[in-house]
């Protein structure tokens with residue numbers, strides 16, 4: 331998977347640059363070997379790293395791949411509830427990396443075809459705490475090769491992004507993709523419009539919130555005119571943002587669709603058509619189908635292919651429930667396919683209890699449980715409300731006394747992580763429920 335580290339593309343002092351610090355492939359390999367050696371010596375079976383945007387995080391992930399030990403990247407601001415759950419559930423040992431420690435020798439690159447768990451990424455479902463998604467090296471390699479083909483992504487590129495390093499977008503595509511294609515990587519630390527504009531890259535990744543903020547800053551958008559390809563994903567790119575980016579930068583942003591469990595499966599192509607509201611066609615090796623009611627054109631998107639996860643860690647029932655009896659993965663997304671050219675359109679999600687805010691996937695149930703842990707809260711219902719900046723923003727309806735909305739927001743941010751905090755708290759006398767006791771969230775929103 332780590333073709334760049336084999337010397338296939340030569341070396342340079344600034345091969346990988348993260349939040350203002352640069353390193354060569356040789357130095358990165360040395361630091362990763364030191365991590366790999368420690369993992370092997372300690373007999374570690376899974377390890378966790380505080381996944382700040384840093385060279386240490388890159389070295390840790392690469393070290394895990396060298397040692398064949400799965401890495402669990404922790405959101406760096408995860409509070410005690412989220413962090414404790416992830417560490418207990420995965421059994422991972424927290425490892426600290428000193429990038430200055432280098433090892434000349436160590437476990438060599440694993441032979442092609444070795445197929446253990448490479449990453450365990452925690453992601454939210456509609457209820458309960460996040461589940462560990464087990465991704466193998468071969469699934470990741472298959473996805474990156476398919477994307478390199480679709481985007482004509484190679485060692486002549488400079489990839490720029492500023493996305494978090496504990497999810498598929500920033501870590502798998504944004505770091506491992508660069509190390510497999512040999513493209514230079516510039517991680518901007520934060521994904522600000524000014525940092526993207528200053529980076530001088532050829533290939534840019536962003537979630538829609540990032541593109542929307544760039545489109546609102548015409549100077550930064552215009553500075554991307556010299557790039558080769560701008561790619562959006564992790565949530566739907568609003569049509570006005572697509573059009574503003576085209577007007578300001580001359581680029582029609584290419585959209586691609588994916589999930590933690592499936593990696594990226596559907597995408598537009600470099601040089602191919604790009605239309606707002608569409609996510610392109612399946613990547614080579616991926617087969618999709620729409621499970622629609624008779625006569626309907628939209629339905630659940632289901633898929634198969636070599637990029638799919640190996641299961642939810644320790645949860646065979648949840649893994650089984652995520653598949654159809656004939657073995658297709660159920661995405662939970664509602665989609666439509668244009669019969670003339672196979673272009674896919676993501677129309678929405680089957681469940682309103684999975685929220686996408688700023689490209690982060692957040693389970694309503696997880697935020698509700700955190701709110702209910704507050705001694706002053708007796709009932710809570712959490713929804714995603716349309717938001718021009720974030721796609722959806724988290725709104726919490728609570729029955730509570732003697733506490734302010736700000737205090738509840740801070741409570742969730744501190745216990746889970748900042749991006750799971752409600753952006754708005756509404757106090758209500760009661761939560762409307764159906765006969766089963768399930769909150770009727772639509773009534774709350776209409777009220």
Ligand code: MLC
Pocket residue numbers: 407493494497498499500521537539540563564565586587588589590687688689690691739740743744748749751
């Ligand atoms: C504010 N902050 C608080 C707070 N209020 N912290 C604690 N308590 C409070 N009450 C702080 C935050 O910590 C942060 O600090 C700052 O305010 C800004 O908050 P934010 O929510 O982080 O920033 P925001 O501007 O809303 O973020 C927008 C964003 C972010 C686009 C930068 O949403 C983002 O990075 N999204 C990317 C998500 C992603 O990569 N998803 C991919 C999933 S994979 P500080 O100091 O930290 O700034 C996937 C597959 C696929 O979906 O298809 O790709």
Ligand code: AMP
Pocket residue numbers: 453498562563564565566567585586587588589590591609661662663676679686689690691
């Ligand atoms: P995650 O597991 O965080 O990767 O979130 C996956 C979800 O993000 C998918 O199930 C979709 O709902 C959503 N998603 C990803 N890419 C797109 C896209 N291009 N358009 C619409 N939704 C998307």
